[in-house]
Amino acid sequence: MKAKRASETLAVTTHVVLPNDTNPLGNLFGGQLLAWMDIVASISAQRHCRRVVVTASVNNVSFQEPILGSSIVTLESKVSRAFSSSMEVFVDVFIEDQVSGAKRKCNEAIYTFVAVDQLGGPIQVPELIPETDEEKSRFDGALRRKQLSLILAGKMNPKDATELKALFFE
Secondary structure (H helix, E strand, O other): OOOEEHHHHOEEEEEEOOHHHEOOOOEEOHHHHHHHHHHHHHHHHHHHHOOEEEEEEEEEEEEOOOOEOOOEEEEEEEEEEEOOOEEEEEEEEEEEOOOOOOEEEEEEEEEEEEEEOOOOOEOOOOOEEOOOHHHHHHHHHHHHHHHHHHHHOOOOOHHHOHHHHHHHOO
């Protein structure tokens, strides 16, 4: 199975926040943003493995600022690391100034997807090759995030979390 570059997994989508997408305060519903992020992230995961993927978890969501109605919202996702059958995917959310066209990051999320066969069982995915500094940083942190998640779920003994221990002990 041939390794893939992180840049090959890039997915981008743009939306306008319409009135039916907003809450009583006129801000984008968090659930709507989560749905958009799930879709774009799944495209990145599918591009990486070229198989059917399912959402395994939403590991982190950071609603750093509200997104107002009529905003132009762009979501960019890339696979940050591939494990045996799972892939961690980062989603960066930007809002665009409608006059200048300048974009600024306003939210982000980390999803995990699993590639599955026609019976829904997990299957192996290709390795990921990070290239940029950001891709390398996210790649390096992915194993720590995975180990922490496994510990919190009771699926890993903290003593076995070598990447996490390395943060505290030399």
